[in-house]
Amino acid sequence: MAVKIHEQFKLNGHGYSNEELKEVAYSLIKEGEDFEKDIGDFLLDWLSPDLQLTVRTSGSTGIPLGIALKKQHMVNSAKVTGEYFQLEAGDRVLLCLSPQYIAGKMMLVRAMVLGLELDFVAPTSRPLDGVNKSYKFCAMVPLQLESSISKLNQIQTVIVGGASVSSQLIKLIANSNTKIFETYGMTETITHVAVRPLNQYDTKSKFGAFKILPDITISQDDRKCLVINAPNISDDPVITNDIVELISEKEFLWQGRFDNVINSGGIKLIPEQIEQKLSSLMPSRFFVSALPDLKLGQKLVLVVEGEKIEGLQEIISKADLEKFELPKEIFYIPAFVNTTNGKIVREKSLSLIKS
Known part of the structure; x- marks a missing residue:
């Protein structure tokens, strides 16, 4: 009925x-x-x-x-x-x-x-x-x-x-x-x-x-x-x-x-919490993720959309980040992969990083 x-x-x-x-x-x-x-x-x-x-x-x-x-x-x-x-x-x-x-x-x-x-x-x-x-x-x-x-x-x-x-x-x-x-x-x-x-x-x-x-x-x-x-x-x-x-x-x-949690050298990091600390400072869209690392198991990386940002390290230093929350490497991608409602598809976007 x-x-x-x-x-x-x-x-x-x-x-x-x-x-x-x-x-x-x-x-x-x-x-x-x-x-x-x-x-x-x-x-x-x-x-x-x-x-x-x-x-x-x-x-x-x-x-x-x-x-x-x-x-x-x-x-x-x-x-x-x-x-x-x-x-x-x-x-x-x-x-x-x-x-x-x-x-x-x-x-x-x-x-x-x-x-x-x-x-x-x-x-x-x-x-x-x-x-x-x-x-x-x-x-x-x-x-x-x-x-x-x-x-x-x-x-x-x-x-x-x-x-x-x-x-x-x-x-x-x-x-x-x-x-x-x-x-x-x-x-x-x-x-x-x-x-x-x-x-x-x-x-x-x-x-x-x-x-x-x-x-x-x-x-x-x-x-x-x-x-x-x-x-x-x-x-x-x-x-x-x-x-x-x-x-x-x-x-x-x-x-x-939970599926985004990073284990870097035995320290568990929640990307969204780090992103929250950076969000008011970053001029472009970004996300925090991890890549394999021989020493740490996973290393924390910052992935930024668009052109290279001058002085980004200085911007990051102004955020209230703990030492282990600092990105080990920064990557730039021309455009993120998004869902139809604008949400970043992290895994697919991360795969665009050229080695």
């Missing part, structure tokens, strides 16, 4: 019955741009009698995978988001993410389940160019957020995810009247299960901490990685590869990926 569409749901200003929405989907698939075809495909999947559908991961930490998700779990996720961000039937929201992935799909689901009026635009790096309406809610990736700062007054609440938010971007949005939240989640958890404010801070929470959404509990495994128990959106606990510090039963600090 197909999932019921809320009677107040609108797509680009028009309300549709289930059958009419199927016709819109067919039209998008037949005549639309690539992203519109993806919207049409998803609408047909959602309106089908199947109780679950397959969503693919972004592929930032490996080969993109197809994951089967229950539609009821997606409905439950949409309702929790609606409650947390106070979304009500008739509110206008904007879809500017690729509908190929879970974050874009869930914007459509939230609209259909909660009765929101959803407009969609092409998922470009500058999604608000040419957009003149105001919106209650929108989801973006960091690159889109950065390019939209001058027009953020058109949106009341923005959630940002898909890639880490740099300290420079956090400074740029500090004085925005828009409420901006970074999200934590993945395809397996049907987008976000935790959020942290990037401006207009909640003084009751530890700065930088993610706060979990209702009906979710968290713990750590023996690797200090986050374990998520969310029965309304996943039948089984989700064991992540994200190293965290638990602040309370409801909050955690994200520290980095």
